[in-house]
Amino acid sequence: MTTTAPQLRKPGGKKRGGVLGNTGLYLATGVAAFLFLVPFYLLVRNALSTDAEITGEHWKFFPTHLQWGNVSDLFDDTSVDFARSMWNSLVVAVSMTVGILLICSLAGYALARIPYKHSNKIFYFVLGTLMVPTAVTFVPSFVLVSSLGWVDTYRGLIIPGLFSGFTCFLFRQYFLGFPKELEEAARVDGLGYWGAYWKVVVPNSLNFFAAIATITFISGWNAFLWPLVIGQDPGAWTVQVALSSYMTNQTVVFHQIFMATAISILPLIFVFLFLQRWLVQGIAQTGIKG
Structure with missing residues (x-):
């Protein structure tokens, strides 16, 4: 051998x-x-x-x-109140972020945890809204907002965007995988669905909430078409609408465009850097192991 x-x-x-x-x-x-x-x-x-x-x-x-x-030329320009537009965008983005996190997380948690014979039908209806093109609902939404007198107001800029079918779907899928043992322990302590959601689920889901908050804030800050239609008065312009005003068919003010753009992305950088800490440390802070 x-x-x-x-x-x-x-x-x-x-x-x-x-x-x-x-x-x-x-x-x-x-x-x-x-x-x-x-x-x-x-x-x-x-x-x-x-x-x-x-x-x-x-x-x-x-x-x-x-x-x-x-910098001073940008903020001293009387034709465009850039500081006001930054404030408008901040109000819109923060309000939409808080509203979507609250409404969509509650809807997703209810669809995932509360037993109801029509819950699947409601879920399929929510999914069906994702198949409707935005162009189809844009004009009816504007007619409704205009009839309510919400043009050139924060209500018109914020309220129509406070629910997202896709975000609701993401929350439902996330809560389906959330450990039921934690919620059962909460119910032993006498908590209902609301108490379990607020005191157990939310603190143990900060990483997911941070990811959704980041995406929602960026989307709200960068929104252009809807604020352009609703914010017809210069005092209701958001930062994206204000940026477009520096480029017209007659003139292009290059240094103001670039300076305004540089300043307008600072909140996005700040939000990302701030929430990045939660994204990285979220798993460790949840208390959910493996």
Whole structure:
């Protein structure tokens, strides 16, 4: 009987493979980060430049003299109240985020946990709303809001968007996988559905709530078409509508467009960085193990 000697691995072969793999990973990450940061560089560079430097033939990595006066020019412009538009967008985005989190999470929890013979029919009806194009409901929604006298008001900007069928679907699917043992322990302590939802489910679902809040806030802040139609008065403009006013058929104010854009994304960056902590630490804070 013959035996074959075991094949010996080259010393350090595994280590070299690991180093090469990590190098490739770091390289790919670096390239992706570079491509991601280039638009932000162009935004900041053009926001602190003059119109001549933005449209000039000779490119400079950064302007010779930073035009910090572009900030005051933006907020001193009497044709567009940019500070007011920022405030309007903040009110709309925060109100929509809070409203959708409350309404859709309650609806999703009810569909997932409260026994009711027509719950599946209601759920299918909610899913059916996702198949209706926005263009079909846009005009009827505007007619309804206009008949209620909500044009140029926060009510007209916020209330029609306080329910999302897709968000309700996401909450229902999430609550279906939520551990029932925690809710049963809450009921032993005398809590009903509302008490279990508020004192057990919500504190143990902060990571999911944070993810939905981030998406909802960004969507509300970036909304354009509905605020454009409802906010007909300049005092009711949101930041996206205000940004569009700097570009007309007659004039294009480049430095104001870039400066306004740079300032308008600051709340989004702040919200993402703030909620990122909850997204990362949410699992550890839930108390739900494996």
